Amino acid sequence: MRIALNARILQAPRTGIGHYVAELVNALRRDTDIEVALFHGWGWSPAVPEAAMPGYSRLTPLLRQIPGAYQARRWLEQKRFDRGRTQGLDLYHEPSLWPLAFDGPTVITLHDLTHLHYPDTQPAARLREIERRLAAGVQQARLILTDSQAIADEAASHFGLPAQRFVVAPLGVAERFGPREPHRIDAVLKAHAVLPREYFLCVGTLEPRKNLSLALRAHALLPETVRQRFPLLIVGMAGWQREQFSAELHQALASGHVCLLGYLPDEQVAQLLAGARALIFPSRYEGFGLPVLEAMASGTPVALTRASAMPEVAGAAGNYIEPDDADGLRDAMNRLIDDQAHWQACREAGLRQARLFSWKRCAQATAGAYRQAMGG
Incomplete structure (x- = not known):
């Protein structure tokens, strides 16, 4: 055919x-x-x-x-x-x-x-x-x-x-997404001034539907010392009407604990996913949510909303939050930092879930x- x-x-x-x-x-x-x-x-x-x-x-x-x-x-x-x-x-x-x-x-x-x-x-x-x-x-x-x-x-x-x-x-899941030893991602992490498993990551086009504002608010609610140790990196190109949350974004960038990396080559995104403490994916609506699957395949836990198709992707491996609950996302981020047993369980569950795709x-x-x- x-x-x-x-x-x-x-x-x-x-x-x-x-x-x-x-x-x-x-x-x-x-x-x-x-x-x-x-x-x-x-x-x-x-x-x-x-x-x-x-x-x-x-x-x-x-x-x-x-x-x-x-x-x-x-x-x-x-x-x-x-x-x-x-x-x-x-x-x-x-x-x-x-x-x-x-x-x-x-x-x-x-x-x-x-x-x-x-x-x-x-x-x-x-x-x-x-x-x-x-x-x-x-x-x-x-x-x-x-x-x-x-x-x-x-x-x-x-x-x-x-x-x-x-x-x-x-x-x-593309072949480039998978667990990586620290030495295999060291150069990219050094280029962005972060350490393995000591940063949160958002991946997606900057547009209102992706609900980036929730990630910014939740990260800002973390104690100053925690934000300094676990910065929030944002990967994605500018979307339509990004200015709807630009003031909030500028304030977060000025704090020094949030970094806007823009659009990055695929291999760099894969390395950043493999080294993150967790992927923060607060989108309000997705037909699938490919970064969620890619993060799980990389051995990285995911905090996400229970909206549209995303539970089909993350299954029981997701840390689910409501799309307007900044306190809930902050608590999920804190637990992924403080509770190593929970972090490891999420990592293993995510790897199992990713094998289904x-x-x-x-x-x-x-x-x-x-x-x-x-x-x-």
């Missing part, structure tokens, strides 16, 4: 969906008999790019200021996509929101319904495009892949579709959805 997969998101710096596309394509090629043709927005290529397109981060904000830019880009992409039809494609997989037009079977991946719950996390022009095209894309798809059962249930209810239209294919299993479930869609 030869499938077309829209890999345009790989032009951007890698975040959740970008990692999903890259890891899925590699696993499909390695672990199944599926042949994958990649559409990169400007044309077709079999290669999975190693890095984002130069200038992408500067180009995207510019497009938001141009009236009709999304529609014009979409029209151009459709024209270029159609040129690939000479390749004898059996099925089209759209891994991010709305699909391009295709006269054969279509499968889409619906990672979440963030635009319904947190429309302020999307630029206005993009939100209009989502609202205009997503429902049609869902109807176009013979099958809809989701990362979690929570999103499958939510989408089935929202769109009024039967459960049989959905296939849950949980995400996996792999990109091979995700690829095999996805390949099964392709075959089901072809047979439908």
Whole structure:
């Protein structure tokens, strides 16, 4: 079977969906008999790019200021996509929101319904495009892949579709995530002036949905001596409307106990996860929560909210807190510092939980959805 997969998101710096596309394509090629043709927005290529397109981060904000830019880009992409039809494609997989037009079977991946719950996390022009095209894309798809059962249930209810239209294919863990000896992460930790297991880490795009403010408030509630010994490191690129919490962030940065590291290469993130005391992941809504899985696979405990799909990922290994409970998160952080037996139990439970997930299993479930869609 030869499938077309829209890999345009790989032009951007890698975040959740970008990692999903890259890891899925590699696993499909390695672990199944599926042949994958990649559409990169400007044309077709079999290669999975190693890095984002130069200038992408500067180009995207510019497009938001141009009236009709999304529609014009979409029209151009459709024209270029159609040129690939000479390749004898059996099925089209759209891994991010709305699909391009295709006269054969279509499968889409619906990672979440963030635009319904947190429309302020999307630029206005993009939100209009989502609202205009997503429902049609869902109807176009013979099958809809989701990362979690929570999103499958939510989408089935929202769109009024039967459960049989959905296939849950949980995400996996890249090989770079795993426990590491201190000497293997020493250089990165020294570069950020921290010691092994003596810092907390947040990973994710800086946007209101990620609820970074809770992590900042909880960390600020720790005693001064504890904050000095266990600083909070924040890894992630600027998201939409970051200014909503910028005053709080600036105050935390001024304290000297919070460090904003920005977007880091994948290997550095993996090393920081392996050395952290815990990952703090207070997000209000996730279709999966990939950093949670990556932290557990690295042998690092996780403090997280019990929202949306995240309990499916963390299971019994999570330290769960309410999304507005700064005192509760502070207490969880204190316990992960003071109670070594609890920390070790969380570490071992997380390693066991992470073994339930792999990109091979995700690829095999996805390949099964392709075959089901072809047979439908």
